[in-house]
Amino acid sequence: MEVFAQQLINGLTLGSIYGLIAIGYTMVFGIIGMVNFAHGDVFMLSAFIALIFFLILTTWLGISSVALALLLVLVIGMLLTSLWGWAIERVAYRPLRGSFRLAPLISAIGVSIFLSNFVQVAQGARNKPIPPMVRDVVVLFERDGYAVALSYKQIIIMVTTAALLAAFWYVVQKTPLGRAQRACEQDRKMAALLGIDVDKTISMTFVMGAALAAVAGTMYLLYYGVVSFNDGFVPGVKAFTAAVLGGIGSLPGAVLGGLIIGLIETLWSAYFSIEYKDVAAFSILAIVLIFMPSGILGRPEVEKV
Amino acid sequence: MNAPQPTTATMTQQRPAPANGDFTTALKDAGLATLVTFGLSIPILSFRTDQSQANELYLRPRWGLVLVACALVFALRFVLRLYGVRWAAARQVARSRKEAIRTTTEKPRGLAHRLLALAVPVFLGVALAFPLLSYFAAGGLTESRYWVDLGILILTYVMLGWGLNIVVGLAGLLDLGYVAFYAVGAYSYALLSTTFGLSFWICLPVAGILAAFWGILLGFPVLRLRGDYLAIVTLAFGEIIRLVLINWVELTNGGAGITSIPRVSFFGVPFTNEEGGFASLFGLEFSPMHRVIFLYYLILGLALLTNFVTLRLRRLPVGRAWEALREDEIACRSLGINTRNTKLTAFALGAMFGGIAGSFFAVRQGFVSPESFNFLESATILAIVVLGGMGSQVGVAVAAVLMVGGPEMLRNLGFLKAVFGEGFDPNEYRLLLFGLAMVAMMVWRPRGLISHREPSVALGVRKAISGALVKEGHG
Structure with missing residues (x-):
């Protein structure tokens, strides 16, 4: 029971990170119908940006308050990663709009290979560890010497995720930008005819996705305290799995999918074998897709003749 | 969703391109691209994280590298903007004409076809x-x-x-x-x-x-x-x-x-x-x-x-x-x-x-x-x-x-060591360039070579x- 409760907490934390990345996938897929393969590497890049700014703030500028440093890192990281998201869309995807379906996919795989190797060349191939920023834990309850603990890190991650989700939910549902995004998702041609700047809307979608990936990257760094250049692929694939699981195109679906994948992964590691946790996550994906092809919260695909 | 979207495609193509050979526009455009490059390279290129003896990370500024990257992008973008636009437009017209001919004529017997x-x-x-x-x-x-x-x-x-x-x-x-x-x-x-x-x-x-x-x-x-x-x-x-x-x-x-x-x-x-x-x-x-x-x-x-x-x-x-x-x-x-x-x-x-x-x-x-x-x-x-x-x-x-x-x-480009110094290993950049080439080839020929x-x-x-x-x- 205690083990289960602890794993539940760990799983939800991990799931929050996956959910944040998954939103980037789901929004892009919803609006232009492409798998943005480079998104996992944008996430990895943002973790590096966070790492470097954290070092600048703590060692050079001497900011001792972790909360302030974290907030600043988060804001700067979101800004700079958004710029990356915007630039990638502008250079690698926009010229291919209206082209056939596989071209942007190959281009995205190219960007993904470029990004991870760019970081490797620029920052070196070794793991980059930082000293733990937040150490405190809250012991929820304790029985037979096994304490179920909720660390401050986990609280920060879950609260930040929830707050940002609420903010982005508001943007997508209530603002003119969100309305334009939903319009483009439904029918891009019609939206363009009605005076929506489709290119700008798509750019903004990439910017929003990258900003959320930056939050996920910062949280990842905070949680694990280490990052390396090839940390983008596996979380990226799992986040895409989460997006598909929740029903691609659906924002709440992405978060739900992320939480489920996070839970499956941690529970599987705890009760079965840690080596096969990724196999478990991918198998769940295959099984869900075979029996529920449109995901949990997705709309069923209509077959048009 | 997956169907090609003709309107957006034509919209991007027909966007009023700046006057050809316009020096100031090209300069402005290149300046903007350089600014973006600078923004992109800020933390990731300008500071290198290294591990000290005590296993702690420290930062090493490398602003020279950023300067090189920015200069490169500026030059590339400027030249492309100044001379590339007319060439691209001409190619676009030629290609669309060729495609039209290909789909209507009985037997395409162009040079490319004969080469093939x-x-x-x-x-x-x-x-x-x-x-x-x-x-x-x-x-x-x-x-x-x-x-x-x-x-x-x-x-x-x-x-x-x-x-x-x-x-x-x-x-x-x-x-x-x-x-x-x-x-x-x-x-x-x-x-x-x-x-x-x-x-x-x-x-x-x-x-x-x-x-x-x-x-x-x-x-x-x-x-x-x-x-x-x-x-x-x-x-x-x-x-x-x-x-x-x-x-x-x-x-x-x-x-x-x-x-x-x-x-x-x-x-x-x-x-x-x-x-x-x-x-x-x-x-x-x-x-x-x-x-x-x-x-x-x-x-x-x-x-x-x-x-x-x-x-x-x-x-x-x-x-x-x-x-x-x-x-x-x-x-x-x-x-x-x-x-x-x-x-x-x-x-x-x-x-x-x-x-x-x-x-x-x-x-x-x-x-x-x-x-x-x-x-x-x-x-x-x-x-x-x-x-x-x-x-x-x-x-x-x-x-x-x-x-x-x-x-x-790339393995054979040993002579580059003479240009960039002994520590330069072109092989390190193999995958980086591979990724870039994948993007470039898709942008250049989304339909493939043939x-x-x-x-x-x-x-x-x-x-x-x-x-x-x-x-x-x-x-």
């Missing part, structure tokens, strides 16, 4: 004479080893590309986990030969059959999936196979891989320096290169076999059904084509050639480990197929030479059509 007709015999000739050519070019049998090895590598990818072409190019099923079948083939030979002592010539077809079974096994559950869902599930299968290979240590020896796999023999005659070996049998002086050259011709033969089978299958009912499936699945079903069996045969045949290529890989390396079968391999093979023009056999071969041979050439199609079967006159008219399938 010549390309096949030239390619075949060069491929057949390649060991001889490299022998004379390198000036010796042992010296030519590097080139023959490179030829083997390229031909392996040509074969993999042709194998995947059946699945992606003909049947229109997007497979991102093709490397799984390559792995199945490689491990089949490695395990069968090391545990049961079976010879390569028995294992080669067995590996192909086993991989085909895996193709059916993996293909069966994903039959109902379409488009990107299929892509992601095949990717997941590829990863699962790799993870199982890593973690099932009792069978596969885990990440350490399987070593000392028996070498290839000349149909039973070993390539050894002994009595009864290949050299003594043919009265030649022993050289380890005999085996390498034999491997070269082996993979050439296997690749040509793949090509031959594909070309023949395209004319058979099953091949025509694949292409029909790619064009319109619903119409296929209405016309009574069994889409399940059609998809499964495509999966199985594609997987079979992947498995044969895999067992060749194992016999050539003498060593297999799960790290050889990562996602990058799948991505490379898919990129070869797409860049080749999806369904074009010659295109795949050209793309394989470019994608595999090109990065390999972007027109000859029909497999025609009544009367064969009409080649533009690749833009070929669908890419739902699945």
Whole structure:
């Protein structure tokens, strides 16, 4: 029971990170119908940006308050990663709009290979560890010497995720930008005819996705305290799995999918074998897709003749 | 959602381009690009994180590098903007005119088309004479080893590309986990030969059959999936196979891989320096290169076999059904084509050639480990197929030479050390440039290198059509 409760907490934390990345996938897929393969590497890049700014703030500028440093890192990281998201869309995807379906996919795989190797060349191939920023834990309850603990890190991650989700939910549902995004998702041609700047809307979608990936990257760094250049692929694939699981195109679906994948992964590691946790996550994906092809919260695909 | 969106495409093209040759506009544009580059390079390029003796990270500023990157982008963008616009516009017009002509005239007989007709015999000739050519070019049998090895590598990818072409190019099923079948083939030979002592010539077809079974096994559950869902599930299968290979240590020896796999023999005659070996049998002086050259011709033969089978299958009912499936699945079903069996045969045949290529890989390396079968391999093979023009056999071969041979050439750029200093290793940038090249090639030619199609079967006159008219399938 205690083990289960602890794993539940760990799983939800991990799931929050996956959910944040998954939103980037789901929004892009919803609006232009492409798998943005480079998104996992944008996430990895943002973790590096966070790492470097954290070092600048703590060692050079001497900011001792972790909360302030974290907030600043988060804001700067979101800004700079958004710029990356915007630039990638502008250079690698926009010229291919209206082209056939596989071209942007190959281009995205190219960007993904470029990004991870760019970081490797620029920052070196070794793991980059930082000293733990937040150490405190809250012991929820304790029985037979096994304490179920909720660390401050986990609280920060879950609260930040929830707050940002609420903010982005508001943007997508209530603002003119969100309305334009939903319009483009439904029918891009019609939206363009009605005076929506489709290119700008798509750019903004990439910017929003990258900003959320930056939050996920910062949280990842905070949680694990280490990052390396090839940390983008596996979380990226799992986040895409989460997006598909929740029903691609659906924002709440992405978060739900992320939480489920996070839970499956941690529970599987705890009760079965840690080596096969990724196999478990991918198998769940295959099984869900075979029996529920449109995901949990997705709309069923209509077959048009 | 997946359908091409004509309005947005034309909108981006018809956006009022700045006056051609306009100096200030180009300057402004280049300045903006430089500003963005500066923003992008701020933390990641300008500060390098290094580990100190005490295992703590410290930062090392490198503003010089940022300056170089910014200057490079500025110059490139400026030149492109100033001279590139007119060229691009002219090309656009020429291309759209050409496409229009291609779809209406009976027989396109342009220069490119004639070159293409010549390309096949030239390619075949060069491929057949390649060991001889490299022998004379390198000036010796042992010296030519590097080139023959490179030829083997390229031909392996040509074969993999042709194998995947059946699945992606003909049947229109997007497979991102093709490397799984390559792995199945490689491990089949490695395990069968090391545990049961079976010879390569028995294992080669067995590996192909086993991989085909895996193709059916993996293909069966994903039959109902379409488009990107299929892509992601095949990717997941590829990863699962790799993870199982890593973690099932009792069978596969885990990440350490399987070593000392028996070498290839000349149909039973070993390539050894002994009595009864290949050299003594043919009265030649022993050289380890005999085996390498034999491997070269082996993979050439296997690749040509793949090509031959594909070309023949395209004319058979099953091949025509694949292409029909790619064009319109619903119409296929209405016309009574069994889409399940059609998809499964495509999966199985594609997987079979992947498995044969895999067992060749194992016999050539003498060593297999799960790290050889990562996602990058799948991505490379898919990129070869797409860049080749999806369904074009010659295109795949050209793309394989470019994608595999090109990065390999970076190893030979030792002279760059003189320019950038001793610590510069061009090989470090191999994958970085590979990724950039993938993006650039897609932006430059999204339809691939060979972007027109000859029909497999025609009544009367064969009409080649533009690749833009070929669908890419739902699945």
